[in-house]
Every structure is written in structure tokens, then in C-alpha cells.
Amino acid sequence: MELEQNILHHNQLLAERNRGYFAAKNMLAVNLVSSPGSGKTSVLERTLRDMKERADFYVIEGDQQTFNDADRIDAVGVPVVQVNTGQGCHLESDMVQTALQKLKPRDNSLLFIENVGNLVCPAMFDLGENKRVVIISTTEGDDKPIKYPDMFHSAQLCLINKIDLLPYVNFDVDKAKAYARRVNPDIEFLEVSATVGTGLEAWYDWLLTEQQKLA
């Protein structure tokens, strides 16, 4: 499809512009992707609450509709811009650029871009981020990495969330990891629970370490 190619090419150009912007400000930009209800916003809320004294954070919230997620982040006291995509199933680089103009982030800060809840479309759209983090939850089934391979192929880290619900569900952590490695041998994993707090220190260390690697 010619037009699809053009949209992807246009997105890629602006992704590079975003990448330059992040480099100039020595910012770590993390693109958070998952299916709806995996806990992106809950992970983010908890992370910001626990970490906001240790670094400067900014958030771009993507959703089809509603300002619910932005309201939740705003309540934590972190600068946030909501982007509503309407019928769109993913964020694009120009939306990130417009949001950055509103946020005016400080140097050496961390930016979370919470994408639209979708394991398909956001995989194809580079936003210029430094790291792509895919969240799966133990309630979704361990086969997701091979059923939605593009997303797991394009991510550097996989957070396995809702690890506290393991006793109640049929989810094999080792199998999920093996499936993800089949499409992406280099992918890293962290097992967490945003509600109970399990494993979050390792996630926070990962974020700060990746930020420090930039300098």
C-alpha cells in the first residue's frame, strides 16, 4: 500500500527528529506498550510515586478516549500531556513532538510515553524512543509473545506484571520467556507487581542505569 508506506516514512522522519531532541537533552525516553488492561498506567503511577524525588519525570499519555490516565498521573504531581487518538490504534511521532513542545522537559530527565493499549499497531511506529518496554500480565496467557511477535521483537525489556496473581491463573513464566526469546533472543525480563510492589526496585534500577548510560 503506497499510502501506508508514506505514513510510515513520514513517521520515521519525525521519529528521527524526536531522537535528536532526546539526545540533545540527554533524556531517556521509554515507550510503554501492552494490550489494554496489562497495567501500564498502574506501573507508571507507582513508579512515579516512588521515584519522583530521585529524577525529573514527564509523561505523554496515549488513549483512544478519556483523560482518565492523565488524571491519574497528574494526581501524582508529574507533568503530563494527554493525546487522544480517536479511532487511531497507536501514537505517532508527530503527536510526541507536539506533546514535547507543551511539556518543555528539563535536561537529564526521563520521559514515559504510554502508548494506546494494543499489541499490534504500536509495534510498527518508532517514536524515536531510547527503549521500548512491553508489559504482559500473568492473567493474559503465556502465549502472547508468539501470537503478537512484532511487538516482542521490537522491545528491549518485558515487564511481567501481576506476578502476585500467579497462584490463581494458568500462566507459565518460563514458557512466556521462552516464547519471547524465540522472536527476540536479546529481550530482558523483570517480574513485577505494581499493586503489591514485588520486583519494582529492579525496574527502578534498570531505568536509572539506562539513563546514566546516556551520558
Next chain:
Amino acid sequence: MELEQNILHHNQLLAERNRGYFAAKNMLAVNLVSSPGSGKTSVLERTLRDMKERADFYVIEGDQQTFNDADRIDAVGVPVVQVNTGQGCHLESDMVQTALQKLKPRDNSLLFIENVGNLVCPAMFDLGENKRVVIISTTEGDDKPIKYPDMFHSAQLCLINKIDLLPYVNFDVDKAKAYARRVNPDIEFLEVSATVGTGLEAWYDWLLTEQQKLA
């Protein structure tokens, strides 16, 4: 977008052809939609196992990749065709039509079309189905209907699945229903658990009643 309009128009024409096919054979075609991991395949597997002596069933399985779901249905002994969409985020009417030519379904039968796990894209693509059934699970959060309104607006029935996990999660059933009714006042609800079996008889009754209404 001109091309997007053309794709939607082309899809709509073939959706009407599918609708004619279903009417001619007095078939009930159900389009099952949800986010990844809500339990579409588990609901389907259990439904077919419990119901296959009571009616003729056929299944079209949509996925980005893998034949896992089709293998699960095949193991139950129901005719199934797998459609892999590759980078596509939804099924389209022509895929259903091609699958129907392979399935050659009997008159008065029931067809399940399990769409790609995605709460955004499949909402825009009519497949000519009689009924669209959206599944949400109690582990996803009760705000999904207002965050992904197009899908809930276009469905006639909402199955609230994993109802057995309610004690372990933060999910308000009444709030979820109220949110869904805000975008679709006529939507019906059934609370089920595909693993434990709760509420399935009401779902089976709903299916048989809808099939009988056709005649």
C-alpha cells in the same frame, strides 16, 4: 484518508455479501472481539466442548501469527480455519469469505469468528456478522469501555469473563457496566468464567435463542 475510505468501503461491500450468505443458510455468525488475553479462545473452547452435540458449529480463527488457537479448536473436533493477518490488526470481510469457502458450513449452523486480539481496529470492520460479542475480563480494569468506546458501541453483548478472579483484583462490575452503557445503552451483559464454568448456561441459552430468532 482516501485509501482508508476505499478499504472500508471495499470491506463493507464484502460484509454485505457475507450477510447474504449467512441469511441464505440461516446461520448465526458471531464476531468475538476483545483485547489479547481476555479469554476469547478459552470461552470458545469450552462452549464448543459443551455444545457441539446440540448444534453444528464452525470456527474462523484470526491471529497475527501461529496456529495455536486453531489447534485448540481442532482438538475439540469442530471444523476450523485459521487466518493469519501478519501485520494486520483485524480481520476483514474477504478473509471471512475465503474461510467460508473452505468450511462449507451446513444450514442452521453457528459460526464463531474469533477476531485478532485488539480493542481498537476490529471495531471499524463489519464482517457481515449477526452479532458482535465483546469480552472483557475482570483482570483488565473496569474502565475499558470508555477508553475503547468504538468497540463497546458496536457490540450487542458483553461477556465479563474471569469472574472467578474477582476476589483478587480491583474490578467493579457495576462500574464496568455503567461505563459500557454510557457508550451503548442497549448492550447486554453476561458474567462468566470459562475456566470454572460460572454463567455459561446463560451464554449457551443466548446463542441458541439468537439462532432460533433467525428462522
